[in-house]
Amino acid sequence: MLIGAVADDITGATDLCLMLSREGMRTIQLIGLPEEGALFADADAVVVALKSRTAPSEDAVRDSVAAARNLLAAGAEQLLFKYCSTFDSTDDGNIGPVADALQDLTGGGLTIACPSFPATGRTVYKGHLFVGDRLLSESPLKDHPLTPMEDPDLVRVLQRQTRRPVGLVDWPVIARGETAIRAAFARHEAAGKRILVVDTLSDTDLRAIGAACDGMKLVTGGSGIAMGLPDNFRKRGKLAVRKAMTRITAPAGRAVILAGSCSLATRGQIEVARNAGAAALRLDISAIADGSQSAAQIADWAIAQASDRAPLIYSSASPDELLSIQASMGRHESGALVEQTLADVARRLLQKGFTRFLVAGGETSGAVINALEIKALSIGPEIDPGVPWTRSIGGPDIVLALKSGNFGAPDFFQKARALLETEAPDA
Numbered sequence: 167m168l169i170g171a172v173a174d175d176i177t178g179a180t181d182l183c184l185m186l187s188r189e190g191m192r193t194i195q196l197i198g199l200p201e202e203g204a205l206f207a208d209a210d211a212v213v214v215a216l217k218s219r220t221a222p223s224e225d226a227v228r229d230s231v232a233a234a235r236n237l238l239a240a241g242a243e244q245l246l247f248k249y250c251s252t253f254d255s256t257d258d259g260n261i262g263p264v265a266d267a268l269q270d271l272t273g274g275g276l277t278i279a280c281p282s283f284p285a286t287g288r289t290v291y292k293g294h295l296f297v298g299d300r301l302l303s304e305s306p307l308k309d310h311p312l313t314p315m316e317d318p319d320l321v322r323v324l325q326r327q328t329r330r331p332v333g334l335v336d337w338p339v340i341a342r343g344e345t346a347i348r349a350a351f352a353r354h355e356a357a358g359k360r361i362l363v364v365d366t367l368s369d370t371d372l373r374a375i376g377a378a379c380d381g382m383k384l385v386t387g388g389s390g391i392a393m394g395l396p397d398n399f400r401k402r403g404k405l406a407v408r409k410a411m412t413r414i415t416a417p418a419g420r421a422v423i424l425a426g427s428c429s430l431a432t433r434g435q436i437e438v439a440r441n442a443g444a445a446a447l448r449l450d451i452s453a454i455a456d457g458s459q460s461a462a463q464i465a466d467w468a469i470a471q472a473s474d475r476a477p478l479i480y481s482s483a484s485p486d487e488l489l490s491i492q493a494s495m496g497r498h499e500s501g502a503l504v505e506q507t508l509a510d511v512a513r514r515l516l517q518k519g520f521t522r523f524l525v526a527g528g529e530t531s532g533a534v535i536n537a538l539e540i541k542a543l544s545i546g547p548e549i550d551p552g553v554p555w556t557r558s559i560g561g562p563d564i565v566l567a568l569k570s571g572n573f574g575a576p577d578f579f580q581k582a583r584a585l586l587e588t589e590a591p592d593a
């Protein structure tokens with residue numbers, strides 16, 4: 167194993183897997199902690215998907231360290247801590263505390279914080295995170311149901327979460343390329359900084375930063391930072407050149423779309439799917455709370471729809487609707503109720519022969535995958551930047567598109583289905 171990664175949520179992990187596999191690494195995604203002593207002979211990269219982004223910070227640290235230990239024991243040469251390209255976290259963490267603990271585990275050397283993912287509009291300039299052409303704090307992420315992001319200054323945000331001194335390598339240095347970046351790393355380290363936010367405006371910047379991270383024991387960031395890392399191993403003859411997949415074969419069976427993300431992108435995709443004629447059912451959270459709507463009823467509704475189209479089940483609400491739901495039911499309580507309901511629906515549909523699951527939302531995907539008892543995924547073709555099709559390894563044989571809430575073009579759900587090929591019955 168060349169790269170061992172710990173991701174703080176499931177869609178973040180698939181996003182990272184896609185980047186590593188596009189860059190030629192044979193990549194496996196594990197759901198939850200790898201077994202102690204496990205070896206991954208066929209993988210260049212192993213990404214462990216945790217559900218630690220919004221967990222209490224002691225739990226996030228414990229699970230991340232346990233995963234990292236097992237990856238290092240299995241031979242990982244470089245450790246990568248993957249978090250959201252929009253730095254989703256609270257002042258208590260979990261990015262800072264987990265980065266601290268992984269730095270301790272890997273000998274305390276310098277690391278970077280690089281959330282940028284220009285292909286999806288996430289860039290960092292003077293340490294400030296932009297989403298498209300808006301500052302993070304003016305983007306839809308300010309209304310995130312669990313981690314509202316109100317401060318775009320990542321040095322300030324991260325410094326609130328870590329005891330280690332945070333520094334910034336700004337864009338004029340990044341633009342001068344690998345050698346200048348390495349020199350800046352050394353200067354900041356000598357000045358006592360331990361974790362450096364790196365400005366990044368383009369893929370060229372990502373590749374230069376990746377090259378400068380050759381030999382760094384721990385790297386932290388979004389999936390973008392993985393773009394430049396595989397080449398470091400290729401230069402040393404440890405990695406072959408591989409072609410990206412363009413289609414995925416799926417076992418015969420029906421498809422369903424489950425959307426628990428409230429992001430602007432997902433709400434737009436729901437609208438497009440509905441306008442294209444998808445049968446759609448919206449979760450009514452107060453009806454679920456008082457028992458008048460149930461997962462069993464919702465699953466029965468999906469089963470009753472035409473079998474050649476994917477029914478759409480969604481909970482997605484506008485920021486104002488969310489505020490009022492959360493005010494009456496609590497942020498975590500209402501979120502958990504929605505997640506459990508969608509997960510229960512998925513479990514029931516699996517039992518009824520559904521084999522293609524398109525899930526929108528990171529927390530939602532985590533809940534669904536746990537309910538389906540999927541333990542590992544292989545990575546298929548890219549549907550849109552950051553979102554591949556995946557196929558389960560072990561457990562029930564199904565394909566899944568786990569979409570981070572904010573990712574994907576407006577016609578994402580239609581595009582995803584167009585990449586599927588049904589497996590021959592005797593395969």
Ligand SMILES: Nc1ncnc2c1ncn2[C@@H]1O[C@H](COP(=O)(O)OP(=O)(O)O)[C@@H](O)[C@H]1O
Nearest residue numbers: 311427481483500501504505527528529530571
């Ligand atoms: N109508 C709703 N009321 C309350 N919480 C909701 C509602 N719809 C979704 N949620 C919760 O919002 C959270 C969305 O997070 P997630 O699934 O990670 O999406 P994203 O990828 O957009 O962040 C989940 O915990 C989900 O259960």
Ligand SMILES: O=C(O)[C@@H](O)C(=O)COP(=O)(O)O
Nearest residue numbers: 177178181250251528570571
């Ligand atoms: O880095 C990203 O933006 C994604 O990989 C990701 O982690 C998004 O999280 P969710 O929106 O919660 O799926």
